Amino acid sequence: MNDHRAAKVLLVEDNRVNRLLLARQVAQLGYVVDAVENGVQALEQLRSSPCDLLLMDIEMPEMDGYQLFEQLRLDPNLRDLPVIVTSGLEGVANVVRCIELGAEDYLNKPVNPVLLKARLSASLEKKRLRDELRELVRRFATSEVAEDMESSGFALGGHHVNGTVLFCDIRGFTSLVESQPPEETIELLNTYYTLMFDAINGRGGVVNQMIGDGLMAIFGAPMPLLAHQSCAVRAAVDMIEMVSQFSLEQQAAGKPAIRIGIGIASGEMVAGYTGTQARATYTCIGDTVNVAARMEAHTKQAKRAILIDAATRAELGEEFTIEPLGPVQFKGKSAAVDVFAVVCKAGRLD
Secondary structure (H helix, E strand, O other), X not given: OOOHHHOEEEEEOOOHHHHHHHHHHXXXXXXXXXXXXXXXXXXXXXHHOOOOEEEEXXXXXXXXXXXXXXXXXXXXXXXXXXXXXXXXXXXXXXXXXXXXXXXXXXXXXXXXXXXXXXXXXXXXXXXXXXXXXXXXXXXXXXXXXXXXHHHHOOOEEEEEEXXXXXXXXXXXXXXXXXXXXXXXXXHHHHHHHHHXXXXXXXXXXEEEEEEOOEXXXXXXXXXXXXXXXXXXHHHHHHHHHHHHHHHHHHHHOOOOOOOEEEEEEEEEEEEEEEEOOOXXXXXXEOHHHHHHHHHHHHHHHHOEOEEEEHHHHOOXXXXXXXXXXXXXXXXXXXOOEEEEEEEOOOOEXX
């Protein structure tokens, strides 16, 4: 909503004369106006046809303004909608109650046209800034992390979760970079990430780190996810198949094919925001994360595209073909880790 003249205002007023006159005032200011008689009609209208601002009375039949406020706060899609109250109720207590319930402003009837214009403009400008901030957060964080921040707020620290971690990177990426212009490498990475994000998000995962050609994804945080182990493995299979198809197109165009290696581990970890108050990221830490990273690195030696740990293997159904590769002593681990390969098309790295 960059142009306030195109902003849509929903007017909620039970008095027919007041409704017609106030709607006319708002329309003369250049806004699009819809008008309803009470809170019940307002909720129906908002859920079927969103607006930019609610201009409402307090004393109404069926559902009054106070009750409407409560309903707005319960709906995640409506709780940030700016509301300006127009009321004939006298007394500071009524004003305070409306402000506490979330009103942007309180205008006494009869509404002063100059004051109405100023309040509408200011409220819509604040909404525009909030929308831009929300869009900015969602651009640099996943939608799940953005929703977690909106609902829970931001605070450094974490909490224990049970989830699955996936690491992936492009094999031979350094040599590939040396073989082509930087512009082609950037374009390749953008295409690669487009495919990987689609596969991971499509299975309920969240990509929380991108470093060069590598990425880390979490299944089961910040939002809980049923059967996160199988979701992660399905995503990995999708990733391998999508990269295989993309590589055929690359070769047909005379460009180098790419291959990826994926490591997956499941178990307890700590998920949350790490960094400082000035700069932070959402991530997971713990032994499960370390094992997943070691699995991904081991795909080079194992000559398999997807490697998983025993905790992930234990929760998989019959839809996957699993090849046990035996215990492997990873660097930094006191005990050997049982490694399994997920067999799929293009699943070897020979």
